[in-house]
Amino acid sequence: xxxxxVVIFLTVGILxxxxxxxxxxxxxxxxxFQQEExxxxxxxxxxxxxxxxxxxxxxxxxxxxxxxxxxxxDIQNDLGILLDGWKNGPxxxxxxxxxxxxxxxxxxxxxxxxxxxxxxxxxxxxxAKTASESASFxxxxxxxxxxxxxGKYIVPVAxxxxxxxxxxxxxxxxxxxxxxxxxxxxxLKVSDxxxxxxxxENGVILSSSLQSLVGSNYLNYINGVPGVRKTTQxxxxxxxxxxxxxxxxxxxxxxxxxSPVQQYLVVYSPVSFGSSSWVFSVAxxxxxxxxxxxxxxxxxxxxxxxxxVVILTFSIIGVTSxxxxxxxxNE
Amino acid sequence: xxxxKKNSDKFATVFYKGQVTRIIVQAFLGLGLLAGGIIVxxxxxxxxxxxxxxxxxxxxxxxIIYTYDDALNRHLDLKxxxxxxxxxxxxxxxx
Numbered sequence: 001x002x003x004x005x006v007v008i009f010l011t012v013g014i015l016x017x018x019x020x021x022x023x024x025x026x027x028x029x030x031x032x033f034q035q036e037e038x039x040x041x042x043x044x045x046x047x048x049x050x051x052x053x054x055x056x057x058x059x060x061x062x063x064x065x066x067x068x069x070x071x072x073x074d075i076q077n078d079l080g081i082l083l084d085g086w087k088n089g090p091x092x093x094x095x096x097x098x099x100x101x102x103x104x105x106x107x108x109x110x111x112x113x114x115x116x117x118x119x120x121x122x123x124x125x126x127x128a129k130t131a132s133e134s135a136s137f138x139x140x141x142x143x144x145x146x147x148x149x150x151g152k153y154i155v156p157v158a159x160x161x162x163x164x165x166x167x168x169x170x171x172x173x174x175x176x177x178x179x180x181x182x183x184x185x186x187x188l189k190v191s192d193x194x195x196x197x198x199x200x201e202n203g204v205i206l207s208s209s210l211q212s213l214v215g216s217n218y219l220n221y222i223n224g225v226p227g228v229r230k231t232t233q234x235x236x237x238x239x240x241x242x243x244x245x246x247x248x249x250x251x252x253x254x255x256x257x258x259s260p261v262q263q264y265l266v267v268y269s270p271v272s273f274g275s276s277s278w279v280f281s282v283a284x285x286x287x288x289x290x291x292x293x294x295x296x297x298x299x300x301x302x303x304x305x306x307x308x309v310v311i312l313t314f315s316i317i318g319v320t321s322x323x324x325x326x327x328x329x330n331e
Numbered sequence: 332x333x334x335x336k337k338n339s340d341k342f343a344t345v346f347y348k349g350q351v352t353r354i355i356v357q358a359f360l361g362l363g364l365l366a367g368g369i370i371v372x373x374x375x376x377x378x379x380x381x382x383x384x385x386x387x388x389x390x391x392x393x394x395i396i397y398t399y400d401d402a403l404n405r406h407l408d409l410k411x412x413x414x415x416x417x418x419x420x421x422x423x424x425x426x
Contacts, residue, residue, distance in 0.1 A: 006393060007389055007393065011389060014384070014389075015385075018380070018381055301372070304369070308365070308369070308388065308392065315396045316396070319403060320403060323400070323403050323407060
């Protein structure tokens, strides 16, 4: 009877230990999901605010008399001031074309003058030719092939320059997509290992905490990692259905060969700029989100050990008194 | 030394020496199993902790209690025998 009681007390104690632990874990996971949702929403708002700000600035500059008059000295000075205003920001360069799409004046943030490039084939130039004054346009992200921006995704923000009611060129500022997301989202990361992705509608990574992934197709990438094949279907089903959401999944932490697959809490949200439709995704390793539970787990373990010690002590006292009592009775 | 005293010493040696080692081994096994069970529980390995940890802790606790009971029984038996032999020795002395 005594042993049955010991077994019951220990089993119930251990089950309570597990039940409490799992409810704390699920509460923390829920909190982390909410934290990530805030990061995604904040990222959306900040990126939109930045792009709106840049659009307004570009359209204001495009309407400036110094730009419209095409005075070389004033223009170079004005482009310099514009770039200086984004000194620690993600803006990479500003260029002004003539009515034929040839760059007349240009300045990158390293101070180099950029002139002579023909931009007449670009989507924003074609748009600008028919656009009204003060209108602005956000182009699709494109992988830069020249200059110091080479290998990075840049997004052009353009506004037409109208002189005497006629199209006279286009003013274009470009910004690094990865720097924009890093500048606005890195301070909001849930943990150091939080991964932030900006993926286009085809699954191509436009911006990532892992530079090596930029430009590659995310679905192909995770499909090639052993142990996460199921994740590919989850991604294609949920990430690109046009709505935001969340899920738990296994993901590689870094490069395919060196990083082990681990469980992540993923929150995603669609982002739309002009004709572009992207997906913002924030993924945090589940283990990182549960770091704050460690002190609770430790205290809980101490309580369990205390319970075991108490049960054993009382059992030993009980056994001793029973044996001594029965001996005394027999004698 | 009297015959009964010799018998008493012989009994104590045969009864106690081998048993002590066995009981010590049993106690260490029980405590080791208990510590292992607690470690498995502390690791919180999904599924495995409850499958292995719970039975390990319960079985080891029961094992420790039984080992203690066994040791106590033998200790009390020994005390009883010592008492009987010491009484007999006194009787022999008186005789």
